Amino acid sequence: MSTPDLAAMTRDLAAMVRIPSVNPYDAAPGPGRREAEIAAWLLTAMADIGLETGREEVAPGRPNVWGRLRGAGGGPTLMLAGHTDTVGVENCDDAPFEARVEDGRLHGRGAVDMKGPLAAMLETARLAKGEALAGDLLLMFVVDEEHLMTGSLFAGGRRSAAPKADSCVVCEPTRLAAAPAHKGQSAFPITIEGVGAHSSRPELGENALVSAATLIRAIADYDAALLARPPHPLLGHGRATPVLMTGGESHSAVPAQAVLTVDRRTLPAEDAATLRAEIEAVIAGAGVKARVGAPAPEVAGLDTPEEAAILRAALAAAARVGAPAAPVAFPGGTDAPNFGCPAVICGPGDLAQAHAADEYIELAQLSAAARLYLEIARIMLKGR
Ligand SMILES: [Zn+2]
CATH class of the missing domain: 3.30.70.360 (Alpha-Beta Plaits)
Structure with missing residues (x-):
């Protein structure tokens, strides 16, 4: 059972796009600006998959949530991470929360940055349940990436009860190239x-x-x-x-x-x-x-060394599934340096459509991402 279910991912992505989770920036969370609503949806989705879930508030009404798929034991923990907030919709063409599908693309605020990648993360956990993995697969969903990154800073800090990982893939859109570095x-x-x-x-x-x-x-x-x-x-x-x-x-x-x-x-x-x-x-x-x-x-900048296991795994997995072979730089900043473990950025979709008036993701990228993440999990979680 290792064929990604594109229909399920498309449904999940549409459901998430229909939950407006615009970053509240310096205001209080409120209607349409509630990362809490999508976090609640994610908790239900993860419980349905059979993951052990957790939730913790970074600020009132602004929770990080996570889900853990236990391995057989004796392996490291691999985290797939993403953010639940989006940028605003002031510049949007029309209906940014309708999740319209046309010509193999799903349109809407957050489609590529980064609810599409979140859907691929969930599908990876579904697929990983059928695998004999030694280590744990952890899905981590954080708030506030688009503003001050308080979600990932909190999750990686000492005050957090969130589980820690040995390595991390931040699933921001790179068209599935592995990005070990950003300024x-x-x-x-x-x-x-x-x-x-x-x-x-x-x-x-x-x-x-x-x-x-x-x-x-x-x-x-x-x-x-x-x-x-x-x-x-x-x-x-x-x-x-x-x-x-x-x-x-x-x-x-x-x-x-x-x-x-x-x-x-x-x-x-x-x-x-x-x-x-x-x-x-x-x-x-x-x-x-x-x-x-x-x-x-x-x-912070990111500079994961060439010999880091997560980078080698990402490149080996890319070779197996036909994803881009060469590492790239990520153009902007991300949560990746904040989790406190070696990280690469790698995810479905093109950053060119992030924050755009007509934001969309090519749905075919989701299947490729789930396949790629599953290969990375197989390599990373096979036991020490
Ligand atoms: Zn993003």
């Missing part, structure tokens, strides 16, 4: 200090916006210097990009302060202290009076 992100707010004065007498002040212009030039030079460093084999270079600026008080005042945010995309080897020191050196070099605030967001 991190640290967005630094920089407060530039000037001296306020009436702008009829600017010589009495020190214009924070003019200093900001000097600093922006220096950040551009810093970015060029980053591009001259040796590249990471998959990720290329770290980058520094000015992304936001506020400043000034009125049309008749020399600005006393400006705040510039620099988005620093980081390579996994760059640590927080070094990043801050580099930004401070750029400020000092520009001769600007400024202080660097705490980065927000601050997202």
